[in-house]
Amino acid sequence: MEVEEQQASRWEGYVDWRNRPALRGCHGGMLAASFVLGVEILENLAYLANASNLVLYLSDYMHLSPSKSANNVTNFMGTAFLLALLGGFLSDAFFTTYHIYLISALIQLLGLILLTIQAHLPGLKPPTCGPSMPPCQEVDGSKAAILFLGLYLVALGVGGIKGSLPPHGAEQFDDTSPQGRKQRSTFFNYFVFCLSCGGLIAVTFVVWLEDNKGWEWGFGVATISIFLSIPIFLAGSPFYRNKIPCGSPLTTIFKVMIAAATSTCVSTSSSNAIVNLATSPSSPTQLNKEAEQETTKEKDQAANFTPTRSLKFLNRAAINKPVHGALECTVDEVEEVKIVLEILPIFACTIMLNCCLAQLSTFSVHQAATMNTKLGSLKVPPASLPIFPVVFIMILAPVYDHFIIPFFRRVTKSEMGITHLQRIGIGLVLSILAMGVAALVEIKRKRVATESELLDSQQPLPISFFWIAFQYLFLGSADLFTLAGLLEFFFTEAPTSMRSLATSLSWASLAMGYYLSSVIVSLVNNVTDGSGHKPWLAGGNINHYHLERFYWLMCALSGLNFLHYLFWAVRYKYRSTRTS
Numbered sequence: 268m269e270v271e272e273q274q275a276s277r278w279e280g281y282v283d284w285r286n287r288p289a290l291r292g293c294h295g296g297m298l299a300a301s302f303v304l305g306v307e308i309l310e311n312l313a314y315l316a317n318a319s320n321l322v323l324y325l326s327d328y329m330h331l332s333p334s335k336s337a338n339n340v341t342n343f344m345g346t347a348f349l350l351a352l353l354g355g356f357l358s359d360a361f362f363t364t365y366h367i368y369l370i371s372a373l374i375q376l377l378g379l380i381l382l383t384i385q386a387h388l389p390g391l392k393p394p395t396c397g398p399s400m401p402p403c404q405e406v407d408g409s410k411a412a413i414l415f416l417g418l419y420l421v422a423l424g425v426g427g428i429k430g431s432l433p434p435h436g437a438e439q440f441d442d443t444s445p446q447g448r449k450q451r452s453t454f455f456n457y458f459v460f461c462l463s464c465g466g467l468i469a470v471t472f473v474v475w476l477e478d479n480k481g482w483e484w485g486f487g488v489a490t491i492s493i494f495l496s497i498p499i500f501l502a503g504s505p506f507y508r509n510k511i512p513c514g515s516p517l518t519t520i521f522k523v524m525i526a527a528a529t530s531t532c533v534s535t536s537s538s539n540a541i542v543n544l545a546t547s548p549s550s551p552t553q554l555n556k557e558a559e560q561e562t563t564k565e566k567d568q569a570a571n572f573t574p575t576r577s578l579k580f581l582n583r584a585a586i587n588k589p590v591h592g593a594l595e596c597t598v599d600e601v602e603e604v605k606i607v608l609e610i611l612p613i614f615a616c617t618i619m620l621n622c623c624l625a626q627l628s629t630f631s632v633h634q635a636a637t638m639n640t641k642l643g644s645l646k647v648p649p650a651s652l653p654i655f656p657v658v659f660i661m662i663l664a665p666v667y668d669h670f671i672i673p674f675f676r677r678v679t680k681s682e683m684g685i686t687h688l689q690r691i692g693i694g695l696v697l698s699i700l701a702m703g704v705a706a707l708v709e710i711k712r713k714r715v716a717t718e719s720e721l722l723d724s725q726q727p728l729p730i731s732f733f734w735i736a737f738q739y740l741f742l743g744s745a746d747l748f749t750l751a752g753l754l755e756f757f758f759t760e761a762p763t764s765m766r767s768l769a770t771s772l773s774w775a776s777l778a779m780g781y782y783l784s785s786v787i788v789s790l791v792n793n794v795t796d797g798s799g800h801k802p803w804l805a806g807g808n809i810n811h812y813h814l815e816r817f818y819w820l821m822c823a824l825s826g827l828n829f830l831h832y833l834f835w836a837v838r839y840k841y842r843s844t845r846t847s
Contacts, residue, residue, distance in 0.1 A: 280763070281438075281508040284365060289508035295439040300454050302503025303436035304461045309496035310372075310432065311465030313379065313489040314425050316473035318344055319466075319653055322632050324482055328386075329406040329414065330393050334792075334804055337629035338785045343418050344625070345781030348774040350426020355434070355771030357427075359516050363509040364435035364767055367427055372497050375424025379490040381417035385410075387483035424493075429774040433458060434767040437758050438510050445682060448759075452683075453668055455755045459747055460664040463657045470653045478648040513764035523604040526584035526594040577840070578605045603762035606842060607769070610760055613839065614772045616832035617691065619825055620698040620749055621780025622787065624742055626705070626821070627653060629784070631735060633809045634712060638732040647732065655736040656743015663747055687756035688836045694749030695832055699825040701741030706818035708734045713815065722810045760842050791817060 281289040289295065317324075321343070325336040354371060358364040385391040391413055393406050406414060436454055441447030477485035581604060584596040635649035675684035715730045716722050753773040761769030792802035795813075803813040 278508050280511055282363075282511055284504040284507060284509065294506060294508035295441070296506075297439075297450055297454075299439040299503055299506040299508070300436045300450075302500060302506070303432060303439075304454075304457055306368075306496045306500045307432060307458060307461040308465040308468075309492045309499070310428055311462045312469045312473070313375065313465075313493040313496075314347075314421075314469075315466045315653075316469035316477075316485055316489045316492075317382075317421070319470050319651075320474050320477055320485070320632075320648070322629055323636070323649070324477070328392060328482065330396065331405055332807060333633055333809060334788065335405075337633075338788065340629055341625050341781040341785045343422055345778040345785070346419065347422035347425040347778070348429060348776075348781070349778035350423055351430035351771040351774035351778070352426075352768065354427035354430020355767040355769070356430075356515075356517070358431045358434065358767035359512060359765055360514055361512055363512065364431040364438065365504075365507060365509045367431035368435060368500060369497065371424045371427025371431065372493055372500070373424075374427065375421050376490065376493050376497075378417045378420025378422075378424060379486055379493060381413060381420065383483055383486035383490055385413050385417065386481065386486050426774075430767060430771040433754055433773075434758060434770045435507070435509075437754075437770070438766075439508060448682065451758075452672070452755060455751050455758075456664050456668040458754070459751045460661055463660040463664070466653060466657045467661065470651045470657060474648045474651045510763075510766075516762075516765040516768055519600050519764070520604050520607060522594055523581060523584045523596050523601055526587075526596050527581045527601075529594070575602060575605065578608060581605055581608075603765070606760060606762060607765065609839065610757065610769070610772075612835040613688070613691070613756070613832075614753075614776055616695070616828060616835060617749060617753060617776045618779040618783060619828035620695055620745060621777045622783040623698045623702055623780075623821055623825060624746060624777070625781045625784035626818075627656075627739060627742055630804075630809070630812075630814060630817075631705070631738065634709065634814070635732045635735050637716070637728055637809060638712065638730050638735070639727050640732045649732070652732065652735055652739055653743075655739040656746065659740055659743050660747045663744070664751075667747075686841070687752045687759070688839060690748045690752030691756070692829075692832065692836060694745040694747075694752065695825070695829045697741050697745035697748065699822060699829060701738050701745060702818050702822035702825055704741055705738040706815045706822060708738060709815040709818060713810070716810050723808065787821075788817075791820070 278289040278291060278294065281294070283289050283294055318340070322333075322336045322340045325331045325339055326333055329336075331339065354367050358367045362370075391410055393404050393410065396404070433455075436458060437451055440451040440454065473485050473488050476488060581601050584594075585598045585601045631652065632649050635652050640647045640649060672684040676682070678684075711734065712728065712730060715728050719729055721728055750773060753776065754770055757769040757772050758766055788804050792805050796802040796805070801811070803816055806812065
């Protein structure tokens with residue numbers, strides 16, 4: 268009896284940090300997840316402190332042009348988020364999310380130490396330049412090697428953390444109970460809230476240090492932050508439940524795809540015969556022993572085969588005889604791969620939104636740098652502009668979780684209230700509005716520069732940087748709805764064996780958005796260069812850019828992307844509503 272009770276109290280498929288079976292009441296729950304939330308504040312502080320201001324560091328201290336600085340920032344941030352897929356894959360396949368976080372934090376710490384040393388020592392940076400000094404020289408040689416080695420060690424660490432930390436927190440909740448699912452939804456909302464808390468400190472205090480005390484202080488604070496996150500994460504070890512790795516999820520995906528493509532085709536009449544065999548008695552007297560065994564096998568296969576109707580071509584992987592025994596697939600494996608394939612279009616539709624978000628770290632910062640950033644006697648650093656969306660998210664996230672969602676749960680009589688896809692859709696609409704607002708604000712900024720005869724000047728324009736805040740607010744709101752919705756959507760819809768990898772798609776979408784931004788900037792410059800016209804986004808002075816045209820283009824592309832999203836969203840069936 269005692270053994271039975273102990274078995275019932277175990278979390279099947281989960282272990283504690285010492286690799287012993289995790290127990291109900293001892294492991295998991297909101298207490299365990301709260302350590303993850305605390306770590307997220309420090310982790311995002313370390314990341315965003317540098318990412319939000321990096322474009323100015325590269326242009327002012329490493330002497331890269333504005334467009335090169337913007338592309339290097341988007342490439343760095345894109346790589347960091349794309350590497351989240353590696354972190355998620357390793358968490359599902361070979362390690363736990365617990366171990367991947369610790370390894371990744373140490374790698375990021377090493378990269379930040381390298382960047383701090385470079386920022387502190389003048390000999391590791393290009394020579395200072397200016398009007399009465401020698402011409403500026405771009406960073407090159409060993410100095411460039413140190414810079415990019417440090418940056419991409421940070422990117423590798425950030426990727427591993429992003430790929431392991433959110434699923435680690437979400438794993439602490441019981442999938443089988445409505446209360447556990449509600450707590451998990453609350454966790455994702457507060458994960459975005461804590462992400463914003465770290466961002467708030469980064470874009471105010473740390474950015475001020477970078478602009479007024481030196482970049483070694485900014486990198487130093489980020490280094491201390493990620494260092495402190497490690498013992499805080501370890502403090503929660505006795506309370507965590509860690510999902511046992513299930514082997515490579517990619518193996519299952521490739522096996523089903525190959526089996527469906529290469530398995531022996533079964534005709535309609537053969538399939539009907541299998542079903543008839545499963546439902547009507549056979550005549551053993553008319554069959555020899557070998558045929559009777561084959562009939563029994565076909566009966567079992569037909570009785571157990573209940574695939575869904577979506578992506579029918581994959582059903583062949585389970586019903587047909589594979590060309591090799593290693594390609595034998597179960598119905599569960601086929602259905603898991605179907606779910607993965609069906610969430611990919613949703614993932615693809617969010618890339619354009621993240622391409623819009625990339626502008627907050629690049630051209631928007633350059634715009635603000637040309638404007639009046641004084642707030643009374645205080646001069647606000649341009650890289651602190653993300654404070655507007657960050658504060659808005661910090662206000663909206665608790666309101667959304669405690670008031671909006673409960674209200675819609677009562678109205679719709681559903682557990683979710685507002686569905687994940689509805690949240691993502693709201694974010695996409697807000698991104699369209701944000702790009703339209705950004706274009707209008709840039710038109711006004713350029714008009715002020717022309718009327719003030721300051722187009723070729725480095726002096727601040729007589730226009731407040733608060734005008735830029737409007738596009739930040741819209742994009743910040745879009746980020747809240749989309750990121751929280753995506754994280755929960757991918758985690759809940761994905762098969763258990765692929766949850767970390769699927770959740771990482773949220774960050775991979777950010778990566779693809781940053782890469783797409785670089786591609787669009789390059790394409791725009793190539794297409795608009797020639798016939799006596801300057802490229803829209805080239806030159807050393809942003810006042811000569813046609814940034815408003817670029818923003819209108821982004822607005823139009825975002826509108827087309829939303830229509831594309833609607834096409835897939837209205838056809839998607841949630842896992843809980845799928846029928847055989």
